[in-house]
Amino acid sequence: MQIECPFCGKRDAHEFAYLGDATVARPDPAVPDAARAFYEYVYLRDNPAGSHRELWYHSAGCHSWLVVTRDTRTHAIETIAQVGAR
Amino acid sequence: MQYSAFSLLKNALTGHRYWKPAWREAQPRDRYDVVIVGGGGHGLATAYYLAKNHGITNVAVVEKGYIGSGNVGRNTTIVRSNYLLPGNVPFYEWSMKLWEGLERDINYNAMVSQRGVLNLCHSDAQRDAFARRGNAMRLHGVDSELLEKEQVRKIAPYLNFDDARFPIQGGLLQPRGGTVRHDAVAWGYARAGDRRGVDIIQNCEVTGFRIDNGKILGVETSRGFIGASKVGMAVAGNASRVAGMAGMRLPIESHVLQAFVSEGIKPLIDTVITFGAGHFYISQSDKGGLVFGGDIDGYNSYAQRGNLPTVEDVCEGGMALMPMIGRVRMLRQWGGIMDMSMDGSPIIDRTPVDGLYLNAGWCYGGFKATPASGWCFAHLIARDEPHAVAAAYRLDRFATGHVIDEKGQGAQPNLH
Numbered sequence: 001m002q003i004e005c006p007f008c009g010k011r012d013a014h015e016f017a018y019l020g021d022a023t024v025a026r027p028d029p030a031v032p033d034a035a036r037a038f039y040e041y042v043y044l045r046d047n048p049a050g051s052h053r054e055l056w057y058h059s060a061g062c063h064s065w066l067v068v069t070r071d072t073r074t075h076a077i078e079t080i081a082q083v084g085a086r
Numbered sequence: 087m088q089y090s091a092f093s094l095l096k097n098a099l100t101g102h103r104y105w106k107p108a109w110r111e112a113q114p115r116d117r118y119d120v121v122i123v124g125g126g127g128h129g130l131a132t133a134y135y136l137a138k139n140h141g142i143t144n145v146a147v148v149e150k151g152y153i154g155s156g157n158v159g160r161n162t163t164i165v166r167s168n169y170l171l172p173g174n175v176p177f178y179e180w181s182m183k184l185w186e187g188l189e190r191d192i193n194y195n196a197m198v199s200q201r202g203v204l205n206l207c208h209s210d211a212q213r214d215a216f217a218r219r220g221n222a223m224r225l226h227g228v229d230s231e232l233l234e235k236e237q238v239r240k241i242a243p244y245l246n247f248d249d250a251r252f253p254i255q256g257g258l259l260q261p262r263g264g265t266v267r268h269d270a271v272a273w274g275y276a277r278a279g280d281r282r283g284v285d286i287i288q289n290c291e292v293t294g295f296r297i298d299n300g301k302i303l304g305v306e307t308s309r310g311f312i313g314a315s316k317v318g319m320a321v322a323g324n325a326s327r328v329a330g331m332a333g334m335r336l337p338i339e340s341h342v343l344q345a346f347v348s349e350g351i352k353p354l355i356d357t358v359i360t361f362g363a364g365h366f367y368i369s370q371s372d373k374g375g376l377v378f379g380g381d382i383d384g385y386n387s388y389a390q391r392g393n394l395p396t397v398e399d400v401c402e403g404g405m406a407l408m409p410m411i412g413r414v415r416m417l418r419q420w421g422g423i424m425d426m427s428m429d430g431s432p433i434i435d436r437t438p439v440d441g442l443y444l445n446a447g448w449c450y451g452g453f454k455a456t457p458a459s460g461w462c463f464a465h466l467i468a469r470d471e472p473h474a475v476a477a478a479y480r481l482d483r484f485a486t487g488h489v490i491d492e493k494g495q496g497a498q499p500n501l502h
Contacts, residue, residue, distance in 0.1 A: 014395035
């Protein structure tokens with residue numbers, strides 16, 4: 001598996017570290033059911049068989065965080081973007 | 087037919103032409119008391135213990151592929167109970183005890199071989215951690231021995247004791263650990279369940295659950311609807327997908343773990359050796375192949391195959407531990423899908439749906455747990471209350487903070 005970093009080009013997957021699901025968002029600690037919201041944020045995952053948005057870190061390269069959309073059934077990468085890029 | 091030395095001799099004398107299939111080719115009936123989703127080791131063991139321990143014989147095991155095609159046939163066959171935490175040790179030790187009596191119980195040669203499991207340590211801190219774990223095991227009545235370097239050398243003189251980064255200083259040995267022929271476990275439980283009336287339905291994929299008013303009515307399958315008073319899910323690897331059909335989100339990610347077998351060589355390794363620091367472990371099968379593995383690939387996957395960087399990493403670990411392995415050719419390599427839970431420990435519990443039960447989250451330690459998992463899941467399904475040794479494996483422990491995190495990694499499944 002190779003990941004095409006927007007800054008460094010196509011690089012071997014072992015240059016990257018994997019964090020996980022990019023779709024979960026840290027909840028507001030001030031909301032009334034914050035305990036429930038944090039439980040879901042920290043522990044529960046959709047874990048789809050198919051297209052999955054996930055965070056990779058180019059640790060042996062440019063140190064950028066990337067959002068990679070990848071098919072978990074085939075490992076084929078669909079899109080790659082820097083975190084926060086529009 | 088009861089298998090015995092006599093039956094073997096009789097069939098040998100008649101040219102092995104009269105062996106009967108080990109289990110019936112069952113067709114799905116309209117309704118069962120219990121349907122188990124997943125014909126892997128855990129599902130088959132559950133069905134067997136439902137029949138044997140609880141007298142519930144109107145049971146079907148539905149399997150989307152064939153028996154033994156999933157993780158029960160993809161692991162590296164190691165059994166052990168060398169755990170640290172009180173939620174885990176009694177459960178895995180119960181499993182170890184069931185392994186010890188399994189072949190007699192199910193009348194099947196599963197090649198249970200208690201050749202020992204040796205964990206290597208490379209620093210004072212690691213030795214302290216092993217001493218703690220060994221003592222925790224002994225407090226639970228589990229055998230463990232802390233070994234010095236020279237004792238390890240006697241067991242495995244071919245290891246690289248003077249590696250610059252990870253010199254071997256000693257090890258923790260569980261003599262009762264070992265290996266079990268994994269396919270035979272699936273076949274043996276299938277046959278034993280079948281003999282007690284369990285229907286094993288292969289090539290029958292569950293496509294949905296029929297739920298009314300929060301109560302389970304049965305399962306929709308590729309071969310039609312099957313009614314059931316109770317349904318148990320034992321589909322580790324695909325637990326999120328199957329539980330998702332019942333509207334649940336689980337604290338689980340699916341990851342791929344690779345395993346490897348070398349060409350057959352003469353007897354070399356008569357135990358199981360784990361090199362935790364280098365992410366490598368190895369044993370030798372009775373056919374002579376070196377069976378080894380390492381870490382999961384580390385990213386979500388349902389592909390049942392991994393990538394080359396992990397292959398390279400595992401082989402580097404092997405070379406660091408026992409350089410002679412470089413002269414052996416790798417024969418086969420494959421992948422299986424692991425239910426990586428958020429704390430590295432499994433779940434055996436009820437679900438919010440009445441009559442629907444969950445057995446999931448085995449990470450890459452499911453094979454050794456097969457007998458106890460079946461025993462405890464059957465207990466839960468039959469009596470609607472958890473078995474004492476599996477009481478900590480609750481689904482709500484993540485919400486209440488009672489996680490069982492052996493490695494202390496936190497909610498990061500690819501690190502467990």
